[in-house]
Amino acid sequence: MKSNHRSILTRALMTGVASLVLMMTGAKEGRAESVFVQGANGANAIDPDLQATTGESVGATAGSMQPVTNPSNSASAIGGNGGNGGNEVANGTGEPGGGATATAATTVISGSAEADATAIGG
Amino acid sequence: MGFGDFGFAGGANAVANAAAAGGGKATATAFAMGGRCNGLCAPMNGASATSSGETVNGAMADAQSIAIPGEGSNAPGQASSSAKTSFAGVSVQSSALATTGNSQNGNGVPPEASTNAIAQGGSGQAFSNSGETAYAFSTGLPDKAYAATLIDGASNVASALLGPQDAVFGTAVLGANNVFVGVSQTYSASSTFDFGYPGDLLLGLVDDQVSGFAGGQGFQSLEFTIAADGVEILDKTFLNLAAAESFFRDDVIDLGSNLGPDVDLTFGTTLIADGSGGFGFDFALGGAVPEPSTWAMMLVGFAGIGFMGWRRKAARAV
Numbered sequence: 001m002k003s004n005h006r007s008i009l010t011r012a013l014m015t016g017v018a019s020l021v022l023m024m025t026g027a028k029e030g031r032a033e034s035v036f037v038q039g040a041n042g043a044n045a046i047d048p049d050l051q052a053t054t055g056e057s058v059g060a061t062a063g064s065m066q067p068v069t070n071p072s073n074s075a076s077a078i079g080g081n082g083g084n085g086g087n088e089v090a091n092g093t094g095e096p097g098g099g100a101t102a103t104a105a106t107t108v109i110s111g112s113a114e115a116d117a118t119a120i121g122g
Numbered sequence: 123m124g125f126g127d128f129g130f131a132g133g134a135n136a137v138a139n140a141a142a143a144g145g146g147k148a149t150a151t152a153f154a155m156g157g158r159c160n161g162l163c164a165p166m167n168g169a170s171a172t173s174s175g176e177t178v179n180g181a182m183a184d185a186q187s188i189a190i191p192g193e194g195s196n197a198p199g200q201a202s203s204s205a206k207t208s209f210a211g212v213s214v215q216s217s218a219l220a221t222t223g224n225s226q227n228g229n230g231v232p233p234e235a236s237t238n239a240i241a242q243g244g245s246g247q248a249f250s251n252s253g254e255t256a257y258a259f260s261t262g263l264p265d266k267a268y269a270a271t272l273i274d275g276a277s278n279v280a281s282a283l284l285g286p287q288d289a290v291f292g293t294a295v296l297g298a299n300n301v302f303v304g305v306s307q308t309y310s311a312s313s314t315f316d317f318g319y320p321g322d323l324l325l326g327l328v329d330d331q332v333s334g335f336a337g338g339q340g341f342q343s344l345e346f347t348i349a350a351d352g353v354e355i356l357d358k359t360f361l362n363l364a365a366a367e368s369f370f371r372d373d374v375i376d377l378g379s380n381l382g383p384d385v386d387l388t389f390g391t392t393l394i395a396d397g398s399g400g401f402g403f404d405f406a407l408g409g410a411v412p413e414p415s416t417w418a419m420m421l422v423g424f425a426g427i428g429f430m431g432w433r434r435k436a437a438r439a440v
Contacts (some may be wrong), residue, residue, distance in 0.1 A: 055132060055157075057132060065139060065141065067143060097132040097157040098132045098157075099132040099133045099134065099135070100132060100133075100134045100135070100154075101134075101135045101136075101137075102135070102136045102137070102152075102154075103136075103137045103138075104137070104138045104139070104150075104152075105138070105139040105140070106139070106140045106141070106148075107140075107141040107142075107143060108141075108142050108143065108144060108146065109143050109144045110144030110145070110146065111142070111144060111146040112142055112146035112147040112148065112149070113140040113141055113142040113146065113147075113148045113149070113175075114140055114148075114149045114150075115138040115139055115140040115149070115150045115151075115173075116138055116150075116151045116152075117136040117137055117138040117151070117152045117153070117171075117173075118136055118152075118153040118154075119134040119135055119136035119153070119154045119155070119169075119171075120134055120154075120155045120157070121132035121133045121134035121154075121155065121156040121157035121169070121192060122132040122157045
């Protein structure tokens, strides 16, 4: 093989390897993420003149749709219970329990993807 | 929990999205349950669960959702799932949607809405009642063995789609189950297939499966639709169980040859029921694919027509 042919071949190989390295470093590293959030309970109104308070609404978010490299990436989000609605003893109305929102997202560029979201209202 | 003399309760919303872009499986599960209400309830303790999965290379995309409105709720629960996979110029998508009423109108037990959507290529799901309140399992370019197993026993469909020159482009299992008695519930499921095919498309309705609905009781209606590029080309509604069973059993519908060459077909079903029972069906979509020798003959024919046209034009010019 002539030396100029070798030179062309070497350059082509190096370009390919460099592209591969750039692609691999450009991809985000990913790892499993698990988020759990629990809302606080609302306060009961033991005195009729006082107002009960609402349970805390919560949101939990795990993972993202950005591509990650971890083939077994698993995102799981647990929305916490909202707090108890208040309990007014005399002629009162209890306040709402908290809402819960859970969002889980996973995108992988190799292997399997798994996303689990659980939300339980208060 | 919304305890208290007139305690209200909070709603719940769960969303799960999973995408596998490298050829692996994608699984998304979403679970939402509204808080329990004690006494008067505001319509805020409903539950919504949404899941979606997407893959490439025909790998299985599996999305499952469960939504349970809070006990004593006067807000509904809604579960929805969608799954999609793309490969070899084919795209297949499944969608399922279930919306329940609220427990105050029923028997006191919170109704559960559950959905499961699966999309995959090659080998697909068996024709069985998966138990969710709405389910859709679609398979793009099913392999011969799977297609034969699914169609097995439906002689009309088999003779139309399983011949040596036939190809099956997609299969699906769609269905719904209702366990909530007394109040109408609505469940929907659909399959969408995108692929290239210029010929005559045949829809083989393979079989149906019924559970419950004793004597047709509790079955209110079933709607079956087909849309091409988003435009409805068929809409049939069955108001009794026997008519629906008869329609989906071993029959072939010729969809014509004008839906291609870029085919985009959505098959949908909606079950409305106020009694305990389930209805599902499976179908296959296919058509004849000319052998290479037939393609060669057609090419020679087209070339001949073109040559004659060119000769006529040349003669006129002289």
